Amino acid sequence: MDKYKKIRLLFAGHDLKFAKMIIEYFKSKKNYEVRIDLWKGHNQHNESVSYKCIKWADVIVCEWGLGNTVWYSNHKRKNQVLIVRMHAQELRVNYPQKFNMKNINKIITVGPKICRDFKIKCKIPNEKLTVIYNLIDGDKLNINKTKDAGYNIGLLGYCPKMKGLDKAIDIFEKLWLKDKKYKLYIKGKHPSEYSWLWKRKDEREYYEGVFKRINQSKWKASVRFEPWSSDIFNWFTKIGFILSVSEFESFHLAIAEGMASGSIPIIYNWEGAEEIYPKKYIFKNTEEACLLIDKIRKVDGLNSLQKYVGKFARERFDKKIICIKWEEIIKKECDYIGK
Numbered sequence: 001m002d003k004y005k006k007i008r009l010l011f012a013g014h015d016l017k018f019a020k021m022i023i024e025y026f027k028s029k030k031n032y033e034v035r036i037d038l039w040k041g042h043n044q045h046n047e048s049v050s051y052k053c054i055k056w057a058d059v060i061v062c063e064w065g066l067g068n069t070v071w072y073s074n075h076k077r078k079n080q081v082l083i084v085r086m087h088a089q090e091l092r093v094n095y096p097q098k099f100n101m102k103n104i105n106k107i108i109t110v111g112p113k114i115c116r117d118f119k120i121k122c123k124i125p126n127e128k129l130t131v132i133y134n135l136i137d138g139d140k141l142n143i144n145k146t147k148d149a150g151y152n153i154g155l156l157g158y159c160p161k162m163k164g165l166d167k168a169i170d171i172f173e174k175l176w177l178k179d180k181k182y183k184l185y186i187k188g189k190h191p192s193e194y195s196w197l198w199k200r201k202d203e204r205e206y207y208e209g210v211f212k213r214i215n216q217s218k219w220k221a222s223v224r225f226e227p228w229s230s231d232i233f234n235w236f237t238k239i240g241f242i243l244s245v246s247e248f249e250s251f252h253l254a255i256a257e258g259m260a261s262g263s264i265p266i267i268y269n270w271e272g273a274e275e276i277y278p279k280k281y282i283f284k285n286t287e288e289a290c291l292l293i294d295k296i297r298k299v300d301g302l303n304s305l306q307k308y309v310g311k312f313a314r315e316r317f318d319k320k321i322i323c324i325k326w327e328e329i330i331k332k333e334c335d336y337i338g339k
Contacts, residue, residue, distance in 0.1 A: 006030075006031055006032060006033050007031060007032050007033070007058050007059055007330070007334060008032075008033045008035070008056055008057050008058040008059070009026055009032050009033065009034050009035075009057070009058070009059045009061065009330070010034075010035050010036075010037060010053050010054070010056070010057035010059065010060045010061065011023055011034070011035075011036050011037070011061045011063060012036075012037035012038075012039065012050070012053065012060060012061070012062050012063070012068045012072060013037075013038070013039055013062060013063035013064050013066075013068050014038070014039040014040065014041050014042060014044070014064065014066070014068065015063070015064065016036070016038070016063055018063070018087070018134060018253070019061075019063045019085070021135055021137065021319045021323070022061075022135065022319075022322075022323060022326055023036070025319065025323040025326075025327075026323075026327075029327075035053060035056065035057070037049060037050050037053040037068075039067070039068050041067075042064075042066040042067050042068075042093070042095070043066065043067030043070075043095075044067070045067075045068070045071070047071075050071060050072075050075075051075075054072065054075055054076065054077075054080075057080060058080060058081065058334070059080070059081040059082075059083065059330055059333070059334065060072050060076065060080060060081070060082045060083070061083045061084075061085065062082070062083070062084045062085070063085055064085070064086065064087065064089065064090065065084050065085075065086040065090040065095060065096055065099070065107070066089075066090065066093065066095045067095060069084050069095065069096075069099055069104075070095055070098045070099060070100075073099045073100040073101070073103045073104050074100045074103070076100075076103045079337060080337075081105050081330070081333040081334055081337055082103055082104050082105055083104075083105060083106045083107075083108060083329065083330070083333065084099075084104055084106070084107045084108070085107075085108040085109075085110070086107060086108070086109055086110075086114075086118060087109075087110055087114070087250050087251075088114055088248070088249070088250035090118070090122070091114075091117055091118070091121055091122070096118070096122040096124070097122070101124070101125070101128070104128060105128070105333045105336075105337075106128055106129075106130060106329055106333060107124055107128050107129050107130070108130055108131070108132050108326075108329070109129065109130070109131055109132075109250070110131070110132070110133055110134050110250050110251040111131065111133070111250050111251045111272055111275065111276055112131055112272060112275045112276075113250075113271055113272025113275060114250040114251075114272065115129055115130075115131050130329065132322060132325050132326060132329070133251065133256075133276070133316060133317050133322060134251045134253045134256065134317065134322075135317055135318065135319045135321075135322035135323065136253070136256050136257050136260050136313065136314075136317045136318060136319065137318075137319055138260050138313070138314035138317075138318035138319070138320070140233050141233060141236065141257060141260035141261045141310075141313075142260070142261075142310065142314075143233060143236060143237050143261050143262070144237065145237055145238070145239075145240065145261075145262055145306070146237055146238045148181075148238070149237070149238055149239060149240035149263075149302070150240045150297055150302045151179070151181040151182050151183060151240065151297075152182075152183050152184075152185060152238050152239055152240050152241070153168075153171070153172055153175075153182065153183070153184050153185070153239070153240070153241045153242075153243060153266075153293070154184075154185045154186075154187070154235070154236070154239035154241065154242045154243065154258065154263065155168045155184070155185070155186045155187070155188075155242075155243045155245070156187050156188060156232065156235075156242065156254035156257075156258070157187070157188040157228075157254060158186055158188050158191075159188060159189060159190075159191050159194055159197060160191070160194075160197050160203055161202075161203055161206040161207070162246055162247040162248065163245070163246050164245030164246050164247065164268065165186070165207075165210050165245075166206075166210055167245035167268065167286065168184065168186070168243050168245050169184070169210065169213065169214065169223070170286045171243070171245070171266070171286055171289045171290060171293075172184040172219075172222075172223065173217070173219060174286060174287075174290045175290055175293060175294070176219045176222060178294075180222075182222065183222045183223070183224065184222065184223045184224070185224050185226060185235070185238065185239060186223065186224065186225050186226065187225075187226045187227075187228065187229075187232075187235055188227075188228050189227070189228045190225075190227075191203065191204070191207045232257060233261070236257070236258060236261035236262075236263060237261075239258065239261070239263045240263060240264065240302055241263060241264050241265075241266050241293055241296075242254060242255060242257075242258030242259070242263040242264070242265055242266070243266050243267075244265065244266070244267040244268060244270070244273070245268045246268065246270055247270065248270045248271065249270050249272075249273070250272075251276065252267075252270075252273075255267060255277060256313050256316075256317045257313075259277075259309040259310065259312060259313035260310055260313040260314055260317070260318075261310070262306035262307075262309065262310050263309070264281065264293075264296055264302065264305055264306075264309060265277060265278075265281045265309065266281060266283065266289050266292060266293060267281055267282045267283065268282075268283060268289075269282050269283065269284055278309075278312065
């Protein structure tokens, strides 16, 4: 590609929330032109718009390896670069099997474990795979905590049931029985707001059981549900401990965001967690989680650890670092095409 020409960069996908800061970064660069092909769903789009976009683009970034990647990998020209970012959902659908792999230059995954899974389960060639972590806004998350944050436990996002709301309740209840100052703040969309989820009997019955448990408890006033909003920066000011109690995750952005804000991570040992986050904050069961929180509060001191977790997150996940890695990949692939 002509090194003096602006690179025409296209982002295509149905859900671009995790790519927002990446898109903003390239829009701010003088040597890039950026366009968006926003799909309506995993496999729903205006094909005439997509045709116009692919005709225009030099580099295509498919956010999620779903129907968007199937379409673009089958329509991409030889002189174009196609980069795909995959999270975890792609392991549970059959779209990767439909990729035209020869037309994909690079597949970016958000963690080492999920990268290995894609290699094995989706039969993706090793040379096409790389790991670039999800990104955070370290400056905005560098905030001061409220005085009572040390007793406040946070869970950001609790749908579907694999997110482990029941485990969060178990941890909170055990702590509350020892000290009534503890509170559990749960932020995210209610399960009934996801029509696909609420239609599933097992999911609906799970949440109905958890809500019943809360409403019949002595501690229900200390469990606060808050609706989803993009203003997580203000929410984190009151959160001393941020939970990751999922059965599995590819990265779990809420933990990186929480750490950058000074919240201490309490992470269930989902496979691959120890390759991304500090091992000392990973637990195997409710008892271990409670002992860890109790030790941090009474022995280590919350304030003494806030700088450490904040520094850890910003040095690995900050947008200033991650966006440069994205640009390096794009430039390298463009140079290769140009040879």
